[in-house]
Amino acid sequence: MMGPVLAACLLIILSTAWISQANEALCKKDGGVCSCNNNKNSVDCSGKMLTAIPSNIPPDTTQLRLHQNSLSKLSPTAFHNLKELTYLDLDGNKLQTLPAGVFNHLVELDRLDLNYNQLQSLPDGVFEKLTQLKELYLQYNDLKSLPEGVFDKLTKLTRLDLDYNQLKYLPSGVFDKLTLLEKLYLENNQLRSVPKGAFDSLSSLSLVTLDTNPWDCSCRDILYLRNWIREKQGNVSNIEAAECAVGNKAVLDITEKDAASDCVSPNTTTAIPTSTTTPASVIYDDIHEIKVPQENFQKFLGYQEPDHLPTQPQCLMSISGYLGLMMSLMLTSAAILYVFHFLKKA
Template sequence: MHLLYALLVLLSLSNGFSLNCPGRCSCDSVHSVQCYRLMELPFGIPPTTKRLYISHSKIHHLQQSNFTGMLALEEFILLASGTESVENDTFKTLNTLKTLELWKNKLRRVPSALPASLEVLKLNDNSIYALYQSDFEGLKKLKVLELNNNLISSLSPSMLSTLVSLQSLMVDGNNIESVAGPLNLPHLKHMSMENNKLHLISDTLFTSLQSLQFLSFSGNFLTKIPINLPKSLLSLKMERNQLKVVRFRDVKHLENLSHLYLSENFLSSIDGAQLLANLTTLEVSQNQLQMLPLRLPVRLQKLDCSSNLIQSVTARDFQDLQDLKHLFLDNNIVSLFEAGALQRCSQLSNLALEQNLLLSIPLRLPKTLARLDLKGNAIQDIAERELKDLKQLQVLNLRNNKLSALDLRALEGLPRLRHLYLDGNPWNCTCSLLRAREVLKAKGTDVRGGQCAAPAERQGESWMSSKKITRQCEPQLHSTETKKKLKPEDASSTKVSPDDDDYDYEID
């Protein structure tokens, strides 16, 4: 019997399992322990444990004795456990600790005397109200510091001066009103200060941030883009501020900038973005633009001008944008769309024009379109000439327009059409309409229809599912032409979400 027990112990150790796992814990191996719903840190955690994860518990206080014997601990995560305080020097002797995460607790300050081995410190969603230089002393290996959603009101260079290896600094959702400089963080690549109360950014803040690539000041009260931004910047987020004008001459030195986000500001015009020669994404939705941005960079691939006051689209607006793939013009007041306005956009695959004032489908759209969204306009009919060249089109959304009939010839010329949205239109439910529906379904198109507006005896019925209408039109629906099948060579391998209100525009 004793021999059998000894064999079981040896077998468990060789497979990485511990027979003495604390209650409410899962010891998946001698290196990882996970615990839930505890009242205190458990005793008996294997001394070889490298990762200790505790969540949704009621551990109000941490002290040094809790970690006695954990000489191999590299990662400690305490999540949503109501922790209010940490005894001084609690983590000081954990010389192997690399990651410390104390998320969603009630801490009022950064734990003291953190070990020099620390590389990742995440204290998000606590009640920390102030930072001190002593909080980070000796942390020369720290690469990631996250303090999102606390009560911090100030951030000064002296607080972070010892973090010589820091690569990511996140202080979103605090009460910071201004930031002085310079920040001496030579290896910092990612800095985010979203959703604070920033009114002022020091001109010297970025002097020593020559490795910075991703910067976000979204959700503040800034009235201008900070000057003296580092040339290394790849992405700049300035959404939800109080910008009224963008002076591109102040940022023209950003030769590597590829993504610029300016949505939800007070911009009435944009001119001169061509100075950012390598810009590929420009988002300016929810502003007050009355016309499309002038002089855009030729490498632009995505332009989002949705939810503005744009009235017209002309060829001049897009004459140099041959790399443009995604264009969002939804929720404007576009009534004029010049024929062939986008023809030079030879890679355009997604065009969003929903919720505008269009009376017809724009003519001579790019042959590369995979998705065309025209929901919520005033389109009365579909003409063959409008769609004849769109051989790559997979999704066509015509919901909530003024269509009463379908031109089958126009739709038959779309060999890759997979999703057609037609509901919310005043349909005249004749047998020819149902015949068109059956032809589309037979070739593999998912057709979403709507209710009949005419004739009077069919008003309110669904022309997609009404058995009565189907019986009346049965002779035509069983004609030989409705039995056409989609040819294998016409099938598209690209998967597209059928939900038009929540789809991925990244269609290959």
């Protein structure tokens, strides 16, 4: 009679092991769509052609990768159960807008990646709850303007990417609260000038990109930018690359005589032609035909973050997990047959 008892114990042990292996393989509750690293509370759903965010992503997830999918919209409550998130990657989707309050529960988030989407505008207060955010990526979108005070709550921000958009002007005081900002990317927009005092609060700035904007060096408004560049030259990288739209003269070198005209503020004037830059949607669809800076191209392909692609140990862990699962199934089947054999004899 001890045989069936021992077999039953073995069956219980093996079943427990099988359930553990199955949970790992199925990424807890998400149905196996995404891959998981439970030790790091990381969920990777990238490159799955998703049109909606998988349900039942574990609530203790801290890193969620959703890049290179087909997300065209988000539910306002898409991330409300993921309050532990510190990193959210939505790079390379088809988002044209963001619902108000979509990030309101992500109070621990320190990195948000929205590069390579089709965002045309940002709702008021969309980032106001992200008080721990340090890096915000918005490059390669179709943003034409920014809401007043859109970054006011991001007082810990150290990096802000706004390059490769269609920004025609910057709201007054848009960067005033970003005293810890170190890197600001504004190249390849439609900026003709910046508001007086726009960069005065950026005491930690070490890099700003201003090139490939149609800077209007005939207007007095440009003199603030010229004076700021002269003051920061040598302390802030890449500011010398800003050039006037006409004459290829550096903004740094213009004179009061050059900028003698009174001009209408850029946010009230007729929009200037956008043919000088390529829309983000075209860049995204025809990336092979357009020269893109190497680091941006690598980011588009998902290589900027080393953990976007599985490492060799991760692959080995995945293979060993599946082998373990198969072994558990085989042993469980053997144990069941063993129990039935002794029961039949009894």
